[in-house]
Amino acid sequence: xxxxxxxxKLLSVFKGAPVELKCNYSYSGSPELFWYxxxxxxxxxxxxRHISRESxxxxxxxxxxxxxxxHLKKPFAQEEDSxxxxxxLSADSNYQLIWGAGTxxxxxx
Amino acid sequence: xxxxxxxxxxxxxxxxxxxxxxxxxxxxxRSVSWxxxxxxxxxxxxxxxxxxxxRNKGNFPGRFSGRQFSNSRxxxxxxxLELGDSALYLCASSSGQSTNEQFFGPGTRLTVL
Numbered sequence: 001x002x003x004x005x006x007x008x009k010l011l012s013v014f015k016g017a018p019v020e021l022k023c024n025y026s027y028s029g030s031p032e033l034f035w036y037x038x039x040x041x042x043x044x045x046x047x048x049r050h051i052s053r054e055s056x057x058x059x060x061x062x063x064x065x066x067x068x069x070x071h072l073k074k075p076f077a078q079e080e081d082s083x084x085x086x087x088x089l090s091a092d093s094n095y096q097l098i099w100g101a102g103t104x105x106x107x108x109x
Numbered sequence: 110x111x112x113x114x115x116x117x118x119x120x121x122x123x124x125x126x127x128x129x130x131x132x133x134x135x136x137x138x139r140s141v142s143w144x145x146x147x148x149x150x151x152x153x154x155x156x157x158x159x160x161x162x163x164r165n166k167g168n169f170p171g172r173f174s175g176r177q178f179s180n181s182r183x184x185x186x187x188x189x190l191e192l193g194d195s196a197l198y199l200c201a202s203s204s205g206q207s208t209n210e211q212f213f214g215p216g217t218r219l220t221v222l
Binding site: 034043044045046049086095096097099100101102 | 140142154165199210211213216
């Protein structure tokens with residue numbers, strides 16, 4: 001079955017510290033993985049997708065097919081990174097996104 | 110392009126009532142997905158409509174239903190409301206092609222008393 005797991009409901013780090021939000025997936029085909037972010041009082045929006053291989057707001061994520069992971073990383077956290085982060089999987093068999101439970105990231109000053 | 114709009118933004122209903130929520134997608138988008146968002150359960154997929162047909166469905170009871178019109182606007186209906194239906198209901202639109210980005214609306218905050 002297709003599944004996305006975000007093991008941490010809450011992650012709290014100090015400003016300037018590295019951040020890693022974990023995402024593991026279960027899917028036997030060729031997945032496309034996404035990270036969406038929801039800042040306070042804002043809409044849920046796409047942060048990045050693995051096929052574009054971009055760095056957005058200092059965040060990067062690498063698809064590791066061997067470990068079936070797509071962890072989101074940033075070397076130096078900023079207070080404005082505080083938000084809810086969702087990892088999502090698009091299976092090539094349908095057009096539905098499979099969502100993780102989300103991780104609330106809090107950056108302490 | 111105008112973004113995804115949802116109406117109403119806030120609703121207060123009592124148990125047993127029914128409610129209809131509306132979503133207008135981005136112009137040209139043919140797919141509309143609906144989600145329920147709660148602090149405890151996160152983002153739960155309700156259903157997705159593409160070209161007026163339900164293409165995908167989540168694991169919600171039959172009290173939750175939806176439809177899509179020829180202009181791609183979508184409505185979702187919840188009948189016989191329960192206290193546990195209190196949540197933020199989000200809709201997202203996309204072109205409907207595989208692996209395409211979803212654009213979210215601001216949500217409708219439903220409170221069931």
